[in-house]
Amino acid sequence: NAGVTQTPKFRILKIGQSMTLQCTQDMNHNYMYWYRQDPGMGLKLIYYSVGAGITDKGEVPNGYNVSRSTTEDFPLRLELAAPSQTSVYFCASRSERTGMNTEAFFGQGTRLTVV
Amino acid sequence: AQKITQTQPGMFVQEKEAVTLDCTYDTSDQSYGLFWYKQPSSGEMIFLIYQGSYDEQNATEGRYSLNFQKARKSANLVISASQLGDSAMYFCAMREVSKYKLSFGAGTTVTVRA
Numbered sequence: 001n002a003g004v005t006q007t008p009k010f011r012i013l014k015i016g017q018s019m020t021l022q023c024t025q026d027m028n029h030n031y032m033y034w035y036r037q038d039p040g041m042g043l044k045l046i047y048y049s050v051g052a053g054i055t056d057k058g059e060v061p062n063g064y065n066v067s068r069s070t071t072e073d074f075p076l077r078l079e080l081a082a083p084s085q086t087s088v089y090f091c092a093s094r095s096e097r098t099g100m101n102t103e104a105f106f107g108q109g110t111r112l113t114v115v
Numbered sequence: 116a117q118k119i120t121q122t123q124p125g126m127f128v129q130e131k132e133a134v135t136l137d138c139t140y141d142t143s144d145q146s147y148g149l150f151w152y153k154q155p156s157s158g159e160m161i162f163l164i165y166q167g168s169y170d171e172q173n174a175t176e177g178r179y180s181l182n183f184q185k186a187r188k189s190a191n192l193v194i195s196a197s198q199l200g201d202s203a204m205y206f207c208a209m210r211e212v213s214k215y216k217l218s219f220g221a222g223t224t225v226t227v228r229a
Contacts, residue, residue: 031215033216033217035219040222041221041222042119042121042206042219042220042221042222043206043219044219045216045217045218048215048216050215056215058216088158090160092160092217094217103150103162103165104150104162104217105162106152106159106160108158108159109158109159111158
């Protein structure tokens with residue numbers, strides 16, 4: 001069972017380049033999230049989505065864009081890469097069950113370096 | 116405002132001993148959930164344990180238990196009988212019923228010594 005799959009695992013970008021981080025999940029989860037984790041730090045929410053066609057900003061959305069055209073896919077777009085976007089990016093998904101005890105499932109992460 | 120506070124950046128523990136990782140949180144919601152995740156050096160995020168705000172019993176999952184003190188807004192993780200494989204970063208997280216996101220603390224690095 002695949003769970004949450006992120007591609008690529010590693011990427012080096014030059015300043016000003018663009019790229020899309022791919023995230024797909026096969027668990028039919030409505031909620032999907034993008035986090036970034038800077039070295040030695042916790043996870044900060046970039047964007048999230050509660051279902052296809054619905055997205056919203058998290059704590060650190062500047063410099064990023066997302067779309068959610070299907071339940072399965074939640075790509076993260078960097079338009080003009082900057083060194084401050086060097087980080088590890090995690091995609092996560094969660095089921096929309098009643099009750100609070102639905103943990104988020106995480107992808108393996110994408111390590112992005114902007115030089 | 117910081118929602119989740121983990122005040123211990125790093126801890127050392129002897130193999131087979133217990134270790135307690137502190138977590139305090141801030142919310143005005145009555146309904147919320149608290150989660151602990153483990154992140155080994157390989158980088159993946161592994162869900163460990165969950166505690167609901169209305170749960171009367173402290174959560175336990177194998178060697179992991181959660182010391183939940185609602186009035187103090189603390190949700191400390193206890194790892195019993197530490198193993199070398201427990202060396203990792205541990206994150207406390209919270210989800211409030213009024214919000215969709217999971218908020219994370221800064222994490223605590225645990226190093227288990229043989």
